[in-house]
Amino acid sequence: MRLVMLGTGGFIPTETAQTACYLLPEVGVMLDAGTGLYRTSRYLPEDSELDVFLSHAHGDHTEGLTWLFASFMLQELRMPGVDETAISGILDRSNARLHSVRVHATQSTVDALRAKFEAFHLDWRLLTSPEALPQGGRITHFSASQGDEVGFRLDWPGHSLAYVTDTTAGPDVKYIENIRGVDLLLHDCNGPDRMAGLMARISHSTPSAAALVAARAGVKRLVLIHHNPMNWSIEEDLGSARRIFANTEIGTDGMELEF
Secondary structure (H helix, E strand, O other), X not given: OXXXXXXXXXXXXXXXXXXXXXXXXXXXXXXEEOHHHHHHHHOOOOOOOOEEEOXXXXXXXXXXXXXXXXXXXXXHHOXXXXXXXXXXXXXXXXXXXXXXXXXXXXXXXXHHHOOOOXXXXXXXXXXXXXXXEHHHEEEEEEEOOOOOOEEEEEEEOOEEEEEEOOOOOOOOOOOHHHHOOOOEEEEEOOOOHHHHHHHHHOOOOOHHHHHHXXXXXXXXXXXXXXXXXXXXXOHHHHXXXXXXXXXXXXXXXXXXXXX
16 A cells, blocks of 8 residues: 655645645545645546545644645646637536545534635535445544544555654553554654653654654554654654664655555
8 A cells, every 4th residue: 555745744834845644545545634735636546536534623734625626627737638628627527526525524623624615515524433445444533632633543454554643642642552553653743852841732742752652552664744844853863763663764745655
C-alpha cells in the first residue's frame, strides 16, 4: 500500500512544507485536508472516488478543501483536445466529482466546517468505528488528545497505518493501545526535545516522546510529521529518538512510503 505525503507541516505553509495532508491513492483515502491538498491532482487516479477523514477542524488540517474543485479541473485540463468548447463539460465533471467527495469527521468538526464549505456541496458524514475501506480495509478513530482531536488506524490484510496529530506524546497516553503493532505510524512532532514544556502547553510532541510511544506500541516504523514553521529543528534530536526507537525518520513533502 502506498502513502503520499502531500503536506507534512503545521500551523502555516512554508516553501518546504505545506500543511497536513496524506493520500493513499490506491484506495482514494485522504487523511486531513491541509494546504498540501493542492497536490492531489498529481496522484489521485482520475476515476477514483475520494474519502477525506479529518482529525479536527483547525485550518492547517482543513483549508485544502478549498482546492478540491481546482484539483479535479486540473486533471480534466490535462486531457488531450481541451479547448473553449469543452469547458462546459469539464466544469460539469469537476463539479460532479467535487459533490461526491465524502468528508468524515466528528460532530464538532462537521459543525465547525459545514457552513464554511457549504458552496462545495460536499457529502458530510459523521465518523463511526469501524468504517469499511476499499480493498477489504477498515478505519477506526480514537481520541488523540484532551480536546476534539482524533487519530486514525487503517487496517488491510497485511497492511496497517496509524495517524496521530496535534497531541502531546508520553509513556502513558491512552491511544497506545489503538495503534499497537501497526506497520507505519505517522506521529505529530512539532518541536525539539529541549522545548518539551512548550510542546505540552500547545498540545504537540517532540521526537523522543513520539519515539517512546512507537516503542511502547510495538509499531514497525515511525515517521515524524506536523513540523513547525519556525525553524525549531527536530533533526538535532533524531539520534536520541532512534536510540529509543531505531526505525524513526522525519517525513517530508513529496515522500512516498510503502507499508
